[in-house]
Amino acid sequence: MALLVQKSGGTSLADADGIRRCAARAVAAHLDGHQVVVVTSAMGRTTDDLLALAGRIASAPPRRELDLLLVTGEQVSAALMAMAIHELGVEAVSLPAHGLGLITDPEHCNARIHRIEVDRLRRQLNAARIVVATGFQGITGQGQVTTLGRGGSDTTAVAIAAALGVKQGTGVCEIYTDVDGVYTADPRHVPQARKLDRISYEEMVELAALGAGVLHSRAVMFGQRYQVPIHVRHSTHDEEGTMIVKETPEMERVCVVGCALTPDLGRITIRGVPNTPGVQSIIFKRIAEAGILVDDIIQIEAGITADLSFTVEAPNLADIKVAVQKALLIIGRGEMSIEVALAKVSAVGVGMRTHTNVAAAMFKALGDAGINIANITTSEIKISCIVPREQGRLALRVVHDAFELGRRPQESPRESPREEPALSPRLTEVKAL
Amino acid sequence: MALLVQKSGGTSLADADGIRRCAARAVAAHLDGHQVVVVTSAMGRTTDDLLALAGRIASAPPRRELDLLLVTGEQVSAALMAMAIHELGVEAVSLPAHGLGLITDPEHCNARIHRIEVDRLRRQLNAARIVVATGFQGITGQGQVTTLGRGGSDTTAVAIAAALGVKQGTGVCEIYTDVDGVYTADPRHVPQARKLDRISYEEMVELAALGAGVLHSRAVMFGQRYQVPIHVRHSTHDEEGTMIVKETPEMERVCVVGCALTPDLGRITIRGVPNTPGVQSIIFKRIAEAGILVDDIIQIEAGITADLSFTVEAPNLADIKVAVQKALLIIGRGEMSIEVALAKVSAVGVGMRTHTNVAAAMFKALGDAGINIANITTSEIKISCIVPREQGRLALRVVHDAFELGRRPQESPRESPREEPALSPRLTEVKAL
Numbered sequence: 001m002a003l004l005v006q007k008s009g010g011t012s013l014a015d016a017d018g019i020r021r022c023a024a025r026a027v028a029a030h031l032d033g034h035q036v037v038v039v040t041s042a043m044g045r046t047t048d049d050l051l052a053l054a055g056r057i058a059s060a061p062p063r064r065e066l067d068l069l070l071v072t073g074e075q076v077s078a079a080l081m082a083m084a085i086h087e088l089g090v091e092a093v094s095l096p097a098h099g100l101g102l103i104t105d106p107e108h109c110n111a112r113i114h115r116i117e118v119d120r121l122r123r124q125l126n127a128a129r130i131v132v133a134t135g136f137q138g139i140t141g142q143g144q145v146t147t148l149g150r151g152g153s154d155t156t157a158v159a160i161a162a163a164l165g166v167k168q169g170t171g172v173c174e175i176y177t178d179v180d181g182v183y184t185a186d187p188r189h190v191p192q193a194r195k196l197d198r199i200s201y202e203e204m205v206e207l208a209a210l211g212a213g214v215l216h217s218r219a220v221m222f223g224q225r226y227q228v229p230i231h232v233r234h235s236t237h238d239e240e241g242t243m244i245v246k247e248t249p250e251m252e253r254v255c256v257v258g259c260a261l262t263p264d265l266g267r268i269t270i271r272g273v274p275n276t277p278g279v280q281s282i283i284f285k286r287i288a289e290a291g292i293l294v295d296d297i298i299q300i301e302a303g304i305t306a307d308l309s310f311t312v313e314a315p316n317l318a319d320i321k322v323a324v325q326k327a328l329l330i331i332g333r334g335e336m337s338i339e340v341a342l343a344k345v346s347a348v349g350v351g352m353r354t355h356t357n358v359a360a361a362m363f364k365a366l367g368d369a370g371i372n373i374a375n376i377t378t379s380e381i382k383i384s385c386i387v388p389r390e391q392g393r394l395a396l397r398v399v400h401d402a403f404e405l406g407r408r409p410q411e412s413p414r415e416s417p418r419e420e421p422a423l424s425p426r427l428t429e430v431k432a433l
Numbered sequence: 434m435a436l437l438v439q440k441s442g443g444t445s446l447a448d449a450d451g452i453r454r455c456a457a458r459a460v461a462a463h464l465d466g467h468q469v470v471v472v473t474s475a476m477g478r479t480t481d482d483l484l485a486l487a488g489r490i491a492s493a494p495p496r497r498e499l500d501l502l503l504v505t506g507e508q509v510s511a512a513l514m515a516m517a518i519h520e521l522g523v524e525a526v527s528l529p530a531h532g533l534g535l536i537t538d539p540e541h542c543n544a545r546i547h548r549i550e551v552d553r554l555r556r557q558l559n560a561a562r563i564v565v566a567t568g569f570q571g572i573t574g575q576g577q578v579t580t581l582g583r584g585g586s587d588t589t590a591v592a593i594a595a596a597l598g599v600k601q602g603t604g605v606c607e608i609y610t611d612v613d614g615v616y617t618a619d620p621r622h623v624p625q626a627r628k629l630d631r632i633s634y635e636e637m638v639e640l641a642a643l644g645a646g647v648l649h650s651r652a653v654m655f656g657q658r659y660q661v662p663i664h665v666r667h668s669t670h671d672e673e674g675t676m677i678v679k680e681t682p683e684m685e686r687v688c689v690v691g692c693a694l695t696p697d698l699g700r701i702t703i704r705g706v707p708n709t710p711g712v713q714s715i716i717f718k719r720i721a722e723a724g725i726l727v728d729d730i731i732q733i734e735a736g737i738t739a740d741l742s743f744t745v746e747a748p749n750l751a752d753i754k755v756a757v758q759k760a761l762l763i764i765g766r767g768e769m770s771i772e773v774a775l776a777k778v779s780a781v782g783v784g785m786r787t788h789t790n791v792a793a794a795m796f797k798a799l800g801d802a803g804i805n806i807a808n809i810t811t812s813e814i815k816i817s818c819i820v821p822r823e824q825g826r827l828a829l830r831v832v833h834d835a836f837e838l839g840r841r842p843q844e845s846p847r848e849s850p851r852e853e854p855a856l857s858p859r860l861t862e863v864k865a866l
Binding site for chain 1: 449452453483486487489490491492494495497498501502504505508509511512513515516517520527529531576578
């Protein structure tokens with residue numbers, strides 16, 4: 001007997017048929033002798049519809065009320081799912097926010113999970129019931145309803161699996177979605193992209209953060225911390241998808257496992273700020289207050305001043321301009337410039353730790369294709385290059401080709417290319433916010 | 434400073450405009466110095482839509498899950514209402530089932546209110562906030578979500594007013610609806626019908642139970658028990674509606690205050706059951722188990738056997754047949770017959786207690802119009818006659834005319850008609866289930 005946590009996305013739950021299909025899957029697993037927890041998303045476009053309704057009523061709705069509004073989406077699908085399971089002859093009980101005991105901090109609309117009181121869950125499972133949990137929501141210690149932010153249902157599923165002690169061999173957290181699994185690149189951009197059988201948590205975190213769109217990176221990090229095996233698979237096919245698991249020595253033999261594109265970015269450069277402690281903090285505090293995520297932060301020292309640059313997704317450019325101007329007013333010196341129409345192509349793989357020259361191979365591939373690299377940032381298992389937006393897709397394809405990601409690992413060459421990397425002289429990587 | 438509980442029906446909350454209008458009304462009262470609680474219904478046809486969705490998924494959905502599904506309707510409108518009030522510059526907080534502390538028994542889909550923990554409500558009101566409560570729902574002592582049955586939002590509003598100690602002179606429970614108030618008869622059937630300025634709780638209970646449709650009788654009974662003044666008024670007009678208040682001596686001077694029609698009934702007659710204790714209980718237990726409401730119960734003894742008859746609304750005829758057949762199988766004797774295509778016309782007024790010959794006047798009016806009376810039942814303040822369905826509307830009109838309900842009370846004759854009543858010989862009135 002294993003413990004299965006099955007999470008279905010909103011697309012799979014768009015109508016009564018979708019709900020019945022997910023219910024049938026849960027019932028089949030239950031009849032096979034497994035304990036099953038189903039985690040629901042809101043049906044179809046419900047969350048967007050509710051947000052639009054709120055937008056018609058208030059310009060800046062209080063976040064507490066927004067949470068109370070949005071949680072109804074998952075509550076509806078959870079109740080319907082429990083009914084559908086019951087209709088198939090298996091006892092089911094839906095546990096919305098208050099029933100589930102998923103306790104969060106009080107940060108409305110973007111709450112973090114503190115703990116899950118699993119006693120109720122276990123009691124229901126031990127009574128041979130299928131538990132249907134509402135994704136995306138929790139309550140504070142004071143009983144206020146909160147939501148976990150977009151992608152929160154993935155996190156709920158993995159957190160429940162973690163709280164129930166799901167580990168390799170005792171169970172799995174299944175994420176049912178509208179793709180077959182995790183690919184070496186987005187198949188819409190790279191036709192040669194290949195579905196991965198397995199990927200490590202770390203690699204998946206990097207790919208998810210780069211917008212692979214299959215699974216929220218927060219959920220993967222949760223899985224990594226508690227070693228929960230995560231199976232990303234298609235909601236209507238039966239084929240195996242991609243297992244997200246702990247890194248194994250075998251994985252390190254492959255230098256790059258996947259690559260991703262962030263298609264539309266702007267780059268902010270701040271020149272001539274004093275090279276003294278606290279300057280970065282003034283800037284990034286204003287950015288955080290504006291709720292903007294920035295990435296690819298690079299700082300280059302130039303004597304008594306420093307130059308700083310970072311990227312943001314295109315829709316945030318107007319807001320970031322205001323935030324940085326506020327910061328520069330406080331600092332008293334420094335100039336901002338903005339470049340637009342950029343893209344970012346990234347290669348990810350735990351193998352980078354042991355393989356040399358991965359960066360060089362990537363730069364060569366981009367160079368051979370005539371693509372100019374504006375910025376480079378690296379982490380232990382990722383290399384990212386900022387390129388012109390109109391060359392983004394091409395960049396993704398040539399990187400995918402360069403690392404032969406379309407071939408299965410056993411066929412790929414063990415040797416990595418020989419060129420030396422050509423990194424800029426004094427590149428300081430600052431942790432992403 | 435008064436305490437106002439304002440309840441709006443689903444029709445008034447059908448869209449963003451409707452919600453904004455109710456919010457503006459609450460804000461106006463707040464700015465006038467009153468404490469305001471808004472009780473919401475589900476928007477427009479939401480509850481019916483959710484029930485239809487459940488119907489597509491399960492033939493007999495578990496009632497617990499049905500409750501969890503249905504409460505989302507009021508939750509959505511409450512959150513939106515709080516946003517709309519906030520947008521107008523007044524602090525508001527929505528309190529759904531768990532936040533409100535409305536404690537019920539565990540009878541899912543038809544729960545009864547045990548108590549309301551008003552401390553939270555008072556704290557919010559004393560902090561100069563408008564409280565938005567979700568109607569129709571509560572929680573059990575164990576924190577399970579329940580609903581109060583159809584019309585439950587009216588009951589929630591009156592119960593909250595009662596719990597907050599609203600009495601004549603300290604506040605009012607306002608029921609905003611799509612009619613101007615309570616009429617002497619349904620204006621769609623009787624063009625001469627007149628809006629009442631005031632009506633007693635008892636009269637309103639009888640009219641509500643007869644389907645006057647303005648206000649749920651349960652809410653009125655709650656109001657009566659705790660002496661909560663209830664104002665039924667139109668949600669978009671500013672005119673006064675109808676105040677439902679404690680009976681005054683003045684009210685007794687008017688013999689009949691209103692009349693009502695139940696347009697489509699069936700009558701079940703059971704003949705020849707043993708006239709021994711417990712026989713009725715066997716029959717009505719089966720009927721209650723089937724969840725059917727019956728009315729106009731009449732028993733006529735005939736030596737060692739008894740004849741029993743009662744009415745049900747037409748849609749319940751098939752179910753009641755099965756329930757009664759089960760009962761007769763247990764009893765071992767007795768025969769059932771069913772009449773269909775009946776209607777019921779009723780006259781209601783606390784004045785009946787002191788006026789004689791009200792029944793006679795009603796029978797004469799019906800007789801003069803050539804309408805045959807199949808059954809008669811009476812209570813202290815109500816007389817009901819079962820008539821052929823196709824003569825229902827005519828019956829309503831002639832009764833309305835007979836008691837001159839279209840005239841204002843001061844113009845109506847103080848003398849009641851002189852004829853004697855013609856009641857059937859041994860009529861036993863049994864309390865409605």
